[in-house]
Amino acid sequence: MLTFVIIIIIVIFLIDSCSIGGHSSRSSFDSTSLNKKASSTDNSIGTSKTEEKILEGSQDDVDQLNNVRTSIPPDENNFSFDKKSVDSFITNFKRSVNFKCYENKFYYYRKLVNTFHTLPLLEEKLKELSWLELEFVNGFSLDSDYSKISSSMEDLNNIFSQEVKTKELNYIKDILHQYGISTLNHMTHIDNLLSILDNGLLSHNNCSCNRKRDISNQGVNARRERLEPIYHRKVHDYVPFYLNVKNSMLYVVQKQYGDKIVILGYSPDILFEKDILFTDRNAATNAVIFTDTCYRLGDKSFIDMDRVFNIHKESWNKELKHIMQAEILIPEKVGQFLSAIYVQNEVRKNVIEDEYGDLLEDKGIKVIVNKEMFF
Numbered sequence: 001m002l003t004f005v006i007i008i009i010i011v012i013f014l015i016d017s018c019s020i021g022g023h024s025s026r027s028s029f030d031s032t033s034l035n036k037k038a039s040s041t042d043n044s045i046g047t048s049k050t051e052e053k054i055l056e057g058s059q060d061d062v063d064q065l066n067n068v069r070t071s072i073p074p075d076e077n078n079f080s081f082d083k084k085s086v087d088s089f090i091t092n093f094k095r096s097v098n099f100k101c102y103e104n105k106f107y108y109y110r111k112l113v114n115t116f117h118t119l120p121l122l123e124e125k126l127k128e129l130s131w132l133e134l135e136f137v138n139g140f141s142l143d144s145d146y147s148k149i150s151s152s153m154e155d156l157n158n159i160f161s162q163e164v165k166t167k168e169l170n171y172i173k174d175i176l177h178q179y180g181i182s183t184l185n186h187m188t189h190i191d192n193l194l195s196i197l198d199n200g201l202l203s204h205n206n207c208s209c210n211r212k213r214d215i216s217n218q219g220v221n222a223r224r225e226r227l228e229p230i231y232h233r234k235v236h237d238y239v240p241f242y243l244n245v246k247n248s249m250l251y252v253v254q255k256q257y258g259d260k261i262v263i264l265g266y267s268p269d270i271l272f273e274k275d276i277l278f279t280d281r282n283a284a285t286n287a288v289i290f291t292d293t294c295y296r297l298g299d300k301s302f303i304d305m306d307r308v309f310n311i312h313k314e315s316w317n318k319e320l321k322h323i324m325q326a327e328i329l330i331p332e333k334v335g336q337f338l339s340a341i342y343v344q345n346e347v348r349k350n351v352i353e354d355e356y357g358d359l360l361e362d363k364g365i366k367v368i369v370n371k372e373m374f375f
Contacts, residue, residue: 092142095140095146096140099144099146099149100140102132102136102153105153105157106126106132106133106153107136109126109160110126113126118167119160119163119164120163121159121162122156122160125155125156125159129152129155129156132149132152132153135149165271168271168294169268169272171294171297171298172271175297175298178305179244179309179311181244182265183265183268183339184241184265184267184268184270184271184328185242185245185263185264185265185266185342186241186242186245186263186264186266187215187245187253187261187262187263188213188215188261188263189212189213189215189257189260189261189262190260190262190352191212191213191260192212192213193352193356195207196264196338197338197356197359197360197363197365200334200335200336201264201266201333201334201335202239202332203237203238203239203332203333204221204224204237205234205236205237206237206333213257215256215261217249217252217284220282220284221236223235223284228277228283228290230290230292231277231292235329237331237332238283238332239329239330239331240283240327240328241266241327241328241330242326242328243305243309243328244308244309244310244324244325244326245263246374246375247324247325248316248321248325249325250263250375251375254374254375259344259345259347261344261374262341262342262348263342263373263374264338264340264341264342265338265339265341265342266334266338267337267339270330270334270336271328273330273334274331275292275331276294276328276329276331277291277292277328278290278291278294278296278297278303278326278328279326279327279329280303280326281322281323281325281326282325282326282327283327285322287322288322289302303323304323307320307323308323308324308326309324338363338365339364339365339366340365340366340367340368341360341366341367342368342369342370342373343367343368343369343370344369344371344374345369346369349368349369353367
């Protein structure tokens with residue numbers, strides 16, 4: 001009897017875990033935003049959900065569960081409880097549940113490409129795997145080539161994820177390009193370069209032991225120990241990048257450390273990392289809003305990029321200073337994609353190249369004098 005109860009619990013768990021998107025992972029896909037022109041920030045993109053559940057499959061799950069229940073003989077004495085039978089039952093049922101998940105996801109993808117026509121690679125792959133539809137029409141059976149179906153659906157999932165991420169990356173690049181930005185930037189002290197070149201750029205909570213010079217604002221550090229509301233990590237567990245690095249923070253640390261402050265320029269490809277957040281202002285402020293949807297950078301109800309870059313030359317009041325420090329937050333570590341080290345003068349350029357020349361050459365990092373990025 002105990003084994004019977006365990007099987008039923010497993011069945012319910014497996015059924016409950018099958019849904020498009022699910023609650024265990026966060027999809028960055030916004031099907032409405034894919035139809036927007038990434039090069040324009042004049043129109044609000046809106047605050048649509050990051051995932052559109054076209055096929056819920058909830059009633060199918062209920063029916064499947066009911067079918068399993070009715071298929072189990074009421075007389076427990078007629079049911080074989082040997083381990084081999086139980087393992088076989090669980091394996092086959094798990095496959096049948098996964099099969100239903102695959103079917104829902106397949107038609108979800110089909111619906112997306114037919115409605116929006118903005119995912120050409122996914123659309124092409126769906127045509128190549130058209131035989132899958134016949135499998136779903138016929139339904140799962142022990143004769144189904146489960147491994148082939150599973151592998152094909154994994155290919156679709158990977159293509160979908162990569163294609164959506166590419167669209168997001170291009171969207172962000174287009175927005176930043178309008179303000180003359182080609183790299184995502186992080187300011188640091190020149191004494192920290194060796195550690196960063198050797199170990200990557202680490203979050204505040206990870207790199208305290210490696211950082212020779214901590215230039216962070218000690219007065220607001222406690223507020224960056226708060227949990228952000230999306231992934232529930234501390235803000236200090238993220239590596240921060242400013243959308244506009246020429247802000248009040250740079251002004252303060254430059255006054256304190258002079259030309260020993262350098263700016264690290266990273267390729268926007270770092271945005272392929274997982275669980276990235278965007279803020280509408282300094283993440284330590286009480287009024288800050290977080291989002292995991294890059295398309296909101298084009299939504300003026302979330303963030304006014306003209307104010308972030310202060311193109312209208314407003315006076316720097318407290319609110320504007322906070323807005324000009326809008327951030328991109330990447331969890332834990334950025335280990336690659338450093339493409340440039342921006343410095344204030346030729347003296348600092350020569351010092352860095354003399355000390356780290358071979359390492360910089362191996363990593364393809366250029367040292368660039370760019371006075372316009374500094375005060």
